[in-house]
Amino acid sequence: MSEALSVxxxxxxxxxxxxxxxxxLVLAASMAYGQLSQVLPPQRWAELLAPQTAPQLLxxxxxxxxxxxxxxxxxxxxxxxxxxxxxxxxxxxxEPSTLGVSAGAYLxxxxxxxxxxxxxxxxxxxxxxxxxxxxTLLVVLLAAxxxxxxxxxxxxxxxxxxxxxxxxxxxxxxNQEALSELFVWQAGDLTQIGWxxxxxxxxxxxxxxxxxxxxxxxxxxxxxGDAGARGLGVSLGMxxxxxxxxxxxxxxxxxxxxxxxxxxGLAAPHLVRLGGVRRLRGxxxxxxxxxxxxxxxxxxxxxxxxxxxxxxxxxxxxxxxLLLWLLPRLRDTPPRPGDSRNHSRARALNPWRVLPVAxxxxxxxxxxxxxxxQGPQGWHISDLAExxxxxxxxxxxxxxxxxxxxxxxxxxxxxxxMTGNPMASPEVMGISSGAALGVILLFLMTAGRxxxxxxxxxxxxxxxxxxxxxxxxxxxxxxxxxxxMLLTGVVxxxxxxxxxxxxxxxxxxxxxxxxxWMSGSTYRVDFPDxxxxxxxxxxxxxxxxxxxxxxDILPLGGVTAQNVGVPLARAxxxxxxxxxxxxxxxxxxxxxxxxxGLIVPHILRMSGVRxxxxxxxGAALLGAVVMSLADWLxxxxxxxxxxxxGLMATFIGGPYFMLLILKRKA
Amino acid sequence: MLALRxxxxxxxxxxxxxxxxxxPRLPPQVLDLGSESEPNLELIKQLKPDLLxxxxxxxxxxxxxxxxxxxxEYIWELAPGQSPYDKGxxxxxxxxxxxxxxxQALTVAEQLEGRLQACRxxxxxRTWPPIFIGDLTRGKGFIxxxxxxxxxxxxxxxxxxxxxxxxxxxxxxxxRVGIEQLANPQxxxxxxxxxxxxxxxxxxxxxxxxxxxxxxxVRQGHVVPLPPTYVSGVQSxxxxxxxxxxxxxxxxx
Numbered sequence: 001m002s003e004a005l006s007v008x009x010x011x012x013x014x015x016x017x018x019x020x021x022x023x024x025l026v027l028a029a030s031m032a033y034g035q036l037s038q039v040l041p042p043q044r045w046a047e048l049l050a051p052q053t054a055p056q057l058l059x060x061x062x063x064x065x066x067x068x069x070x071x072x073x074x075x076x077x078x079x080x081x082x083x084x085x086x087x088x089x090x091x092x093x094x095e096p097s098t099l100g101v102s103a104g105a106y107l108x109x110x111x112x113x114x115x116x117x118x119x120x121x122x123x124x125x126x127x128x129x130x131x132x133x134x135x136t137l138l139v140v141l142l143a144a145x146x147x148x149x150x151x152x153x154x155x156x157x158x159x160x161x162x163x164x165x166x167x168x169x170x171x172x173x174x175n176q177e178a179l180s181e182l183f184v185w186q187a188g189d190l191t192q193i194g195w196x197x198x199x200x201x202x203x204x205x206x207x208x209x210x211x212x213x214x215x216x217x218x219x220x221x222x223x224x225g226d227a228g229a230r231g232l233g234v235s236l237g238m239x240x241x242x243x244x245x246x247x248x249x250x251x252x253x254x255x256x257x258x259x260x261x262x263x264x265g266l267a268a269p270h271l272v273r274l275g276g277v278r279r280l281r282g283x284x285x286x287x288x289x290x291x292x293x294x295x296x297x298x299x300x301x302x303x304x305x306x307x308x309x310x311x312x313x314x315x316x317x318x319x320x321x322l323l324l325w326l327l328p329r330l331r332d333t334p335p336r337p338g339d340s341r342n343h344s345r346a347r348a349l350n351p352w353r354v355l356p357v358a359x360x361x362x363x364x365x366x367x368x369x370x371x372x373x374q375g376p377q378g379w380h381i382s383d384l385a386e387x388x389x390x391x392x393x394x395x396x397x398x399x400x401x402x403x404x405x406x407x408x409x410x411x412x413x414x415x416x417x418m419t420g421n422p423m424a425s426p427e428v429m430g431i432s433s434g435a436a437l438g439v440i441l442l443f444l445m446t447a448g449r450x451x452x453x454x455x456x457x458x459x460x461x462x463x464x465x466x467x468x469x470x471x472x473x474x475x476x477x478x479x480x481x482x483x484x485m486l487l488t489g490v491v492x493x494x495x496x497x498x499x500x501x502x503x504x505x506x507x508x509x510x511x512x513x514x515x516x517w518m519s520g521s522t523y524r525v526d527f528p529d530x531x532x533x534x535x536x537x538x539x540x541x542x543x544x545x546x547x548x549x550x551x552d553i554l555p556l557g558g559v560t561a562q563n564v565g566v567p568l569a570r571a572x573x574x575x576x577x578x579x580x581x582x583x584x585x586x587x588x589x590x591x592x593x594x595x596x597g598l599i600v601p602h603i604l605r606m607s608g609v610r611x612x613x614x615x616x617x618g619a620a621l622l623g624a625v626v627m628s629l630a631d632w633l634x635x636x637x638x639x640x641x642x643x644x645x646g647l648m649a650t651f652i653g654g655p656y657f658m659l660l661i662l663k664r665k666a
Numbered sequence: 667m668l669a670l671r672x673x674x675x676x677x678x679x680x681x682x683x684x685x686x687x688x689x690p691r692l693p694p695q696v697l698d699l700g701s702e703s704e705p706n707l708e709l710i711k712q713l714k715p716d717l718l719x720x721x722x723x724x725x726x727x728x729x730x731x732x733x734x735x736x737x738x739e740y741i742w743e744l745a746p747g748q749s750p751y752d753k754g755x756x757x758x759x760x761x762x763x764x765x766x767x768x769x770q771a772l773t774v775a776e777q778l779e780g781r782l783q784a785c786r787x788x789x790x791x792r793t794w795p796p797i798f799i800g801d802l803t804r805g806k807g808f809i810x811x812x813x814x815x816x817x818x819x820x821x822x823x824x825x826x827x828x829x830x831x832x833x834x835x836x837x838x839x840x841x842r843v844g845i846e847q848l849a850n851p852q853x854x855x856x857x858x859x860x861x862x863x864x865x866x867x868x869x870x871x872x873x874x875x876x877x878x879x880x881x882x883x884v885r886q887g888h889v890v891p892l893p894p895t896y897v898s899g900v901q902s903x904x905x906x907x908x909x910x911x912x913x914x915x916x917x918x919x
Contacts, residue, residue, distance in 0.1 A: 053882065055849035062877035063846055117867050173701070193807030193845060194876035376697075376712055386712075392733065393707045516703055523704045524730070640699055640706035 017275025017286055024293035031300040032068060036060065066192035071299040071311070072292045073201045074190070074258055075268075077250045079291020080208060082265025083283055084247035087219050088240050091150030095265030096251035097316075097494070099153065100160030102262065104135020105255035107164040114175055125200070128256035132248045135160050140244075142661050155423055156661070158489070163654040165497075166593065169519050169647055188261040188312015190299055197257045204253050209288075211246055216281055219243060223280045261312045262494050263319025264291055313498045320495040354607075355614060358621040365625050369398050369632045374639035396530040397522040397635070398628055401645050403533035404589040405596050405627025409619035410540050411582035412597030413604075414575050417551040417612060422605070425598035426583040430492030431467050435584045436518065436592035437492065438463025440499045443514055460584040467492060468576050496592065520591030520646010522631055529589070536585045537620070543578055544616045550575065551612035591646035594630075595653035596623050602660060626653070669758065669774050669901050670767045675715055678702045690901065710734055717764065738764050744815065751820035754900035778904045785825040785911040794914060796830035797822060798848060798856045798883075799892075799906075802868035807875060808842050809858075817900070821907040830854040845878055852882040857910060860891035 039056055040048075048061055078096065085094040096102045108131020112119045119127055142156035143149065192198070212219075218239040254261065268291035269283060277286050298318065299311045306314070371382050373394075382390070412425040426432050438459035471488055503514055516523060550571045553561045562568050583597075600623045601615065609615050630652060631645035643651075669690060676697035684692050697713070699705040710718070711734045718737045720727050731737045740757050744750060755775055762771025799818045801810040811831040812818040819829050830851060834841055848856060858865065869889075872878045883889060892909050 051880070053849075053852075053880070055846060058849050058877060058880055059846045062875075062880065063844065121870075191807060191844070193872075193878060194874075196874060196876070373708070376709065390708050390711060393711060513703075521704065523707075640697075640709045642700060642704055642706065 015276035015282075015286075017272045017277050017290065020271065020275050021286065021290050021293050024290075024297050028293065028297040028300050031297075031304060035300075035304070036064065039064075062194050063192060066195050066198050067190055067299070068296065069198045070192055070201065070258060071190055071296045073198065073205055074254050074261065075264060075292035075295030076288040077201065077205050077208070077254050077291075078261060078265040078295070079268035079288040080205075080212060080284070081247040081250040081254070082291070083269045083287040084212070084219075084243050084250075085265070086269055087223055087280060087284075088243035088247070089148065089150070089153055090223075091153050092270070093150060093154050093266065094157075095263070096247075096254070097161070097260065097262035098266065099157040100135045100139050100164065101132045101157075101248055101251045102255050102260045103161040103164035104138075105129070105132040105252045106260050107131055107168055108134075109256060110168055110171055114171060124256045125204075125253055128252035129249055132252040132255070135164065136244065136248050138658075142658060145662065155428075158428065158493075159654065159658055159661075162493075162593065162595075162650065163658075166647055166650040166654065170643065170651065173519070173643065173647075174641075188259040188315065189310035190258055190312075191310075201253060201257055205250070208246055208250050211242075212284060215239065215243060215246070216284060219284070220280050259310075259312055261295070262316040262498075264295060264315055267319050268294060309502065313502060316494050316498040320491045320498075352614065354609065355617055355621070358618055362621050362625055365628065366398065366402070369628055370394060372636075373632075374636045379636075392527070396525045396527050397631055399530040400525040400533050400589050401522050401628040401631035402624040403530070403537045404586040404645075405600075405623035405625070406537050406620040407533070407540065407582040407586040407623075408590075408594065408597035408627070409600040409623025410537075410544065410616055411579045411586070412601045412623075413612070413616050413619045414544075414547070414551065414579050414582075415597075416601050417555050418572065418575050418579075420555045420557070422602070423598070425595070425601070426464075426579065426586070427592065427594060427597050428489050429467075429471055430489035431464050431471070431579065431583045432587045432592040432597075433489070433492040433496040434467025435460040435464040435587035436496045437467075437499065438584075439517070439588075440496065440503060440514070443503050444499070457584065457588060460588050461580060464584040464587070465576070465580040468580050472572065472576065493592075516644065517588075518591050519644040520589075520594060520649070521642070521644035522589060523642065523644075525589060533585055533589060536581060540578060540582055541617075541620065545613060547571070547575060547578070548611075548613040548616065551616070590627060590649070591644065594627070594646045594649035595657050596627050596649055599653050599657050599660070600626060602657075606660075669899070670762055670765060670770045672765050672767065674719075675713055676709070678705050707731075707734060719761070719764075749820050750815060750817040751824065751900060751903060754817055754903065758900055775900075778900055781904050782824050782907060785907050788911055788915060789826055794827055795888075796828040796851055796854045797910070798830045798854055800831075800856065800858055801861075802858050802865050802872065803842070807845050807872070807877065809845050809848065810842050811847075813841065817903045818906060821903040822910070825907050825911060827910070845872070845875075845881065848881050848883060854883055855888040855890065856883050857890050857892050857913075859894060861894050865891070 036042075036045075040060060047057065048065075052058060052061060082095040085096070085099060086092055089099075105128040108127050109120070109124070111131075112127045139153060139156035139160050140148065142159065143152035146152040222236065222239055222243075251265075269287040271294075272283055272286040272290050275286075277283050295311070295315065298315050302309055302311045302314045370387065373380070373382060375382075375386075387394075408426055411431070415424045415426065415429065415431075416422055438461070439456055441463075442455055442459045500514065500518060513524075550561075550566050553564055553566055554571070561571075586597075600619050603622065604615050604618050609618050627645060627649055630649035633652075634643035634645050634648040637643065673693050674696055676699045677692070678699050679702055680692060680696055680698040697709075699709060707730070710731070715735050718731050718735050720731060720737060720739050721741075728737050728739045740760055744753050748756075758775060759768070759771050762768045798809075799812045799822070803810060811833075813829055813831045813833065822829050831841070831843070831847070833843065833847070848854070858869075878884055890913055892906055
């Protein structure tokens with residue numbers, strides 16, 4: 001392999017990356033050596049070649065050694081898959097987990113695990129491949145309208161990942177016994193109990209490497225750009241398709257043998273590039289090795305210092321931190337035409353005529369939510385006696401979900417206008433994740449004890465606010481390049497995911513509480529909570545008219561805004577605070593996922609409401625309706641069981657939003 | 667409750683209960699309330715129950731339920747020095763008191779004690795191999811072993827058998843350990859709780875692992891299914907003790 005790939009022109013000195021890789025490998029190898037020789041002195045290692053029965057030797061033969069191999073193989077595969085995706089899609093942010101490929105494969109495997117376990121015996125890889133392919137196809141389809149731009153791809157990937165995650169949570173909800181195994185699996189546990197996985201992965205990886213070598217020349221021309229490649233007479237489309245298939249298949253193989261290991265496919269090629277490997281062929285060679293070295297070291301570290309924690313959690317934690325650090329240092333992807341314009345061709349509506357209609361809609365919805373439901377006698381409309389009986393149980397949930405929807409929608413409008421980015425929203429940009437992160441940290445810090453009153457709200461607020469600061473800090477530096485802001489969101493969402501997986505695996509007795517909250521259940525909401533939420537909505541509604549002028553002007557850009565006399569810094573800080581407040585409170589009620597903050601402002605813009613104030617008011621109304629409908633559906637659809645409102649909103653909102661993107665004029 | 671011949675109006679996750687537990691059977695007229703962590707409050711309220719039973723396993727649920735009907739919460743955690751089996755008996759008496767069925771609870775306890783004694787008697791006078799009891803889990807080569815602090819461990823102890831797993835346990839009396847731990851002691855037996863389909867799948871998956879197949883107890887065929895049960899009640903503990911006794915008698919005489 002090295003012969004074919006290293007025909008690069010002679011270099012003056014070895015790139016830094018080579019030394020980094022060597023350093024990582026030496027470190028990992030010495031850790032492994034140290035651990036092995038403690039169990040078994042090196043002079044007895046020859047015994048390992050023969051079958052043994054002593055537990056210690058069994059352990060080394062069937063657990064330790066295969067685990068090492070699987071770490072190396074998986075790392076190699078992910079490094080290669082990442083480089084391939086990045087080359088083929090010309091997006092430096094592409095990798096199995098950001099493209100939704102891993103999530104698709106994982107969802108397919110969970111479905112098979114629960115409903116067609118027989119498929120997993122021989123066809124595990126193909127189940128994963130089917131899921132990964134569907135996900136990839138969907139992402140490409142979503143991005144196709146905008147010429148497969150890196151931004152569009154990442155957004156598509158993120159949507160698919162989010163959606164797969166939601167579907168998975170719903171599966172888990174109905175199969176609670178399989179829950180812990182599913183979580184451990186998803187977390188990328190490298191534990192092995194024999195050589196089966198190695199035997200599975202090794203030949204496939206070898207095949208993929210051979211194919212990559214065969215493709216190397218064509219991939220090289222791909223990196224020259226369309227015109228250059230066409231000049232050389234290479235079929236671009238074919239190369240891209242083959243490259244995509246290869247990378248997808250590799251990712252599927254990895255997911256089907258060890259689960260999702262996020263970010264490695266992103267980190268390895270980036271480190272290689274940062275380390276001075278400029279040519280694609282060099283990258284194709286170095287990234288897999290870098291991936292292998294990184295994962296091996298990560299795994300050794302995990303085994304030594306955090307026994308029992310799946311390595312996937314560590315890798316995504318480390319990867320996320322690394323990415324946050326890398327983000328400002330990334331070389332810019334070629335600038336894309338601004339996305340901030342409103343492409344909708346709908347005629348502008350007179351908003352003051354729409355709002356009363358929306359208001360009446362809200363009232364009607366609320367009445368329906370309160371009165372129509374399932375009971376022991378089936379679907380029915382409650383009479384007043386029944387409402388009186390159930391009022392204290394039903395009303396807080398309806399009120400709280402109304403308020404949460406309104407808050408998310410208002411937060412969405414503000415953030416979209418502030419950044420001039422139509423894809424921004426509290427959920428997508430990770431503000432909700434930040435809030436969730438705050439709460440999870442609280443869980444980790446207070447392990448096993450009761451949660452202090454009010455602490456959840458404070459931590460959520462803090463998390464949301466810090467996230468916003470980070471986002472805006474990055475945004476100011478890169479003039480709000482949507483790429484980076486969205487990526488930060490993805491990173492934060494992953495961080496939240498892995499930290500919550502940590503709580504889940506730790507077997508914390510408050511697990512049910514955390515799970516139900518993360519999935520956006522309004523089950524535990526009582527009147528005081530509901531009224532608090534309403535008070536926040538009220539504050540928001542009172543404050544927003546004051547900010548309407550800023551929000552009208554900010555999308556035109558900072559300079560313009562300053563020219564017409566907007567106090568830029570103060571305006572941004574104030575809006576920031578409002579968004580943090582809205583997001584944190586809403587996240588506490590409906591969890592960190594739900595597309596309401598993204599979709600509702602969209603719908604309004606597409607239906608022609610352009611000014612800030614009516615958009616804010618309309619969004620509040622519509623957001624309230626959407627979220628409370630989700631809550632109602634969750635309460636009634638599978639009565640007496642219940643689906644959390646946040647999950648339900650994502651489940652319905654996701655496809656709707658994808659349709660929206662598909663229909664959008666490029 | 668079922669041991670006391672009282673049929674509940676409704677329970678959480680009734681399907682799950684029916685699937686897992688053969689004795690006592692949950693009568694078909696018992697309604698389902700939804701998930702364990704989030705039972706449907708509206709339904710509970712409309713059923714107008716006389717009494718709601720919950721446990722400290724679901725923190726905060728008592729407060730929620732109290733708004734609807736009288737609640738009794740049994741304390742799930744063990745008192746210091748208390749064995750899980752004694753805890754189980756205590757819960758039985760407690761529930762007996764709440765339901766006005768103290769005498770029945772006493773009778774049930776006596777019967778159970780008698781059955782345990784019979785087992786002890788049947789096993790007496792011979793040395794038996796140490797025993798692992800666990801749940802097979804899927805996918806990753808782990809097994810959940812029951813040990814100290816679990817009622818199954820008590821069941822073994824009360825009929826005079828040794829638990830082969832002496833390592834750490836969590837507060838549920840279980841521990842998730844790698845299957846390589848089953849290699850020692852070599853003459854041990856593994857009983858697993860048979861949950862039907864999922865256990866069959868798990869066993870099938872394990873059988874593809876070279877490590878599993880190398881384990882002494884696997885090679886000697888010492889892997890034995892037990893009838894499904896919840897691992898908390900005294901009645902299920904005694905049922906399992908009887909199943910284990912019966913197996914040992916037939917295999918080792």
